Amino acid sequence: MKTYETIELTLFERSATLTLNRPMVMNAMNATMMKELSDCFATLKKEPAIQVLLIKGAGKAFSAGGDIKAMLNTEEAFDMEEMMRYLKVMVEAYYTLPMITVAAVQGAAAGLGFSLALGADIIFADEESKLAMNFIGIGLVPDGGGHFFMTERLGAMKAKQLIWQGEIMEAKKAQELGLVDYLAPKGDVLAMADQMIGQLLASPILSMIETKKIIHAQKLPMLQDVLTREAAAQSRMRKTADHLEGIQAFVEKRQPKFEGK
Structure with missing residues (x-):
């Protein structure tokens, strides 16, 4: 099994665990993590025995999203389009995995990290976790299929409004809206997710995976179109x-002053 710099993949008999592993920066996603996630999902597609994938974050957070401090590095500005290409490949591979995906959210799941969680088939969240589609706070649009996954769970009108608000939500509110499937008592999210995995593996899971394939095959062209449009919009934004101004205010821990420019 391959070893990675920013993630860990552990294979068991019929399940696997993917851990986002940059705990010192709350598992923020940089270009390396996007490449490694793409490679990881491609690897998993070649493991027919794996029927359930658990996705979690190392340390205290699921993922704080894209690495905002890296965005301030002017030397990396030319890499934005390349990063969006990595992201498109990553999300398509993730969405077409022939297995049930389970996200276990603790701490923060924000921006791109929230998009990744929302792409899972089943989402567990610690009752004290915070979830936010907060790209708006730095003058960007959701990426990683965020528009697609939010619309799938909420419908177009509510998805649009929540994206515009960029609210940092308590886990309970996220569940009430339908963005999270199960709430876990503090500290129990992994135990609850593991229990669900046991139930899935004791079910006629091949039938469940076939249903996923049918539904996702219908929706894949729409996701691909969204990813293309997100990349173009992100490049403009x-x-x-x-x-x-948004990223400078974030780093300086002050309120941004937006001017619509």
Whole structure:
């Protein structure tokens, strides 16, 4: 099995665990993690015995999203389009995995990290976790299929409004909205997710996977279109004064002053 720099993949007899592993930066996703996730999902597609995948974060968070501090590095500005290409490949591979995916969220799941969680078939969240589709706070649009996954769970109108608000939600509210399937008492999210995995593996899971394949095959062209549009929009937003102000305010821990430019 391959070893990775930013993630860990552990295979068991019929299940696997994928751990986002940059705990010192709350598992923020950089270009390396996106490449490694793409490779990981491609590897999993070649493991027919694996029927359930658990996705979790190392340390205190699931994932704080994209690595915002890296965005301030002007030397990396030219890499934005390349990163969006990695992201498109990653999300398509994730969405077409021939297994049931379970996300176990603790701490923060924000921005791209929230998109990754929302792409799972079943989502557990610690009752004290915080979830946010908060790209708006730095003058960007959701990526990683965030528009697609939010719309799938909420419908177009509610998805649009929540994306615009960029609210940091308590786990209970996220569950009430339908963005989270199960709430876990503090500290119990992995135990609850493991219990669900046991139930899945004791079910006629091949039938369940076939249902996933049928539904996802119908929806895949829409997801691919969303990913293409997100990449183009993100490239445009990246060049705006509002985006630069948003990330500078984030790093300086102050309220941004947006001017619609």
